[in-house]
């Protein structure tokens with residue numbers, strides 16, 4: 001799949017994820033074969049004002065390329081100005097978020113609220129494209145406001161007419177929660193209606209899910225969010241599956257441990273103690289969610305007061321897995337909850353439903 005001179009192949013893309021797709025996450029995903037990574041979403045206004053936090057989220061290392069910067073905004077003029085600032089960082093593409101359903105975003109008519117007004121959304125894409133000096137402008141959308149107001153085809157056509165180079169469709173509406181099934185029929189319809197590359201997204205958890213979605217919809221590529229948490233292996237598994245017809249399956253505990261240690265080192269370097277501790281805990285749990293003893297591990301991880309202790313807990317957990325300490329090897333319950341609720345250890349009322 002090509003966007004101008006940028007050849008992204010059909011490799012899986014890492015979805016933008018707020019508070020998750022930091023530099024450490026992107027480096028690991030890239031090393032394991034991700035075709036495109038994304039920054040966390042950043043505020044267009046923050047980019048124009050050179051806001052410190054915005055710049056921190058915007059910066060990336062060359063090894064994370066190809067990389068897209070995702071921005072959030074509503075005012076075409078500000079988004080145009082933001083693009084002029086962001087291209088100085090030399091990203092491979094700039095993506096406008098038209099999918100985030102979180103109240104504090106949509107109440108400012110940003111994110112998924114942009115789907116309500118395709119004409120306005122077209123003006124945004126035009127301003128961004130005019131300002132981008134040739135850097136591809138892309139968008140990430142949901143199907144529409146709710147199941148009765150699906151307008152993704154109008155959105156896709158308007159975006160294409162105004163210069164967008166690629167559209168990613170999360171096959172749910174703004175009103176849908178994660179436990180509703182994504183509707184792949186709409187991915188197929190969008191693909192049939194526009195010439196720009198279409199990327200399918202929503203509940204892809206295994207390489208086989210991705211192959212099935214691509215086969216059934218004709219999408220040019222796929223983007224994966226929750227399925228990549230603690231699971232950079234999904235990228236190489238998918239690449240192997242389509243290139244050699246082999247799925248190497250879920251990795252051994254030793255392999256997971258090795259990659260997790262590397263990820264934790266990167267987090268320590270990126271954030272330093274104590275900031276990295278919460279991120280290190282989250283990631284440690286994600287890496288081991290498919291393995292025995294996850295409930296006990298979860299409790300232990302949350303008791304860690306520093307990264308040194310966390311590493312000890314991880315090593316102990318690995319040891320217990322290897323010597324058959326855990327009698328029950330069925331983490332299915334945790335995994336089902338994980339798929340439905342993003343951060344599965346949070347209480348029901350705190351569950352996030354982002355993008």
Ligand SMILES: Cc1cc2nc3c(=O)[nH]c(=O)nc-3n(C[C@H](O)[C@H](O)[C@H](O)COP(=O)(O)O)c2cc1C
Pocket residue numbers: 015016017018019020040041070097099100140170201202203204223224225226227342354355
């Ligand atoms: C923790 C988390 C943070 C997210 N943050 C963003 C974001 O910043 N921008 C965005 O477009 N989507 C965001 N999303 C939505 C994902 O990119 C993706 O569209 C959605 O989770 C569906 O894909 P999945 O079923 O593979 O998880 C986020 C999702 C999660 C789980």
